[in-house]
Amino acid sequence: MRLHVADHPLVDHKLTVLRDKNTPSATFRLLVDELVTLLAYEATRHVRTVPHQIETPVTTTTGAKIADPAPIVIPILRAGLGMLDGMTRLLPSAEVGFLGLQRDETTYEAVTYANRLPDDLTDRQVFLLDPMLATGGTLVAAIDYVFERGAREVTCVCLLAAPEGLKVVEEAMGGRVDVEIVVAAVDERLNEKRYIVPGLGDAGDRLYGVV
Numbered sequence: 748m749r750l751h752v753a754d755h756p757l758v759d760h761k762l763t764v765l766r767d768k769n770t771p772s773a774t775f776r777l778l779v780d781e782l783v784t785l786l787a788y789e790a791t792r793h794v795r796t797v798p799h800q801i802e803t804p805v806t807t808t809t810g811a812k813i814a815d816p817a818p819i820v821i822p823i824l825r826a827g828l829g830m831l832d833g834m835t836r837l838l839p840s841a842e843v844g845f846l847g848l849q850r851d852e853t854t855y856e857a858v859t860y861a862n863r864l865p866d867d868l869t870d871r872q873v874f875l876l877d878p879m880l881a882t883g884g885t886l887v888a889a890i891d892y893v894f895e896r897g898a899r900e901v902t903c904v905c906l907l908a909a910p911e912g913l914k915v916v917e918e919a920m921g922g923r924v925d926v927e928i929v930v931a932a933v934d935e936r937l938n939e940k941r942y943i944v945p946g947l948g949d950a951g952d953r954l955y956g957v958v
């Protein structure tokens with residue numbers, strides 16, 4: 748597993764406002780969108796391209812275009828949905844699938860409640876979106892799911908990760924090099940309720956309200 752931690756003053760600034768418990772939902776949504784756009788630049792560094800010939804007004808030249816089959820972007824509902832627009836803004840030709848996973852707050856196991864994805868992901872480059880990597884259970888379930896369906900490589904875009912969760916994903920992936928995690932920051936630890944500390948609270952609730 749490869750790990751890329753963003754190291755940029757704009758990311759730090761936006762993350763600080765995002766963490767603030769007094770930041771209202773509307774601002775929170777806007778900041779998530781902006782942060783994802785910054786992370787998407789790094790996350791797409793290895794997007795597959797093929798040579799593509801064009802004519803400029805001056806000459807013929809060979810550039811690059813995103814290879815087929817198009818990458819597939821999968822937000823993990825609910826909170827991952829807040830990251831979708833920021834990602835597809837940089838990758839407009841991507842297809843979009845949806846996975847609904849909810850962490851049981853007593854066992855901390857991830858439960859799948861929705862799946863709107865192609866059965867066959869053979870050779871697809873997958874981008875999984877989820878702001879929080881806490882125990883890692885949700886992300887491991889999602890990564891396993893797309894690899895079982897044939898995905899070629901998986902890039903996970905997260906805002907915050909806990910060291911404990913990163914270790915769980917690393918161990919579950921058993922040294923695979925076709926998994927990358929791009930994250931805005933790695934926080935200190937998990938608390939007794941398996942929330943990320945200092946964290947930002949429940950990302951889904953802060954985006955969409957408590958349900």
Ligand SMILES: O=P(O)(O)OC[C@H]1O[C@H](OP(=O)(O)OP(=O)(O)O)[C@H](O)[C@@H]1O
Binds near residue numbers: 848886941
């Ligand atoms: O690493 P884990 O311990 O598995 O926890 C992380 C998961 O918890 C949150 O989702 P949640 O279950 O709260 O669902 P929601 O997005 O609908 O709020 C978050 O968005 C991740 O999907």
Ligand SMILES: O=c1cc[nH]c(=O)[nH]1
Binds near residue numbers: 879942943951
């Ligand atoms: O800190 C956390 C942990 C899990 N899910 C969240 O939304 N936040």
Ligand SMILES: [Mg+2]
Binds near residue numbers: 826949950951952
């Ligand atoms: Mg939640």
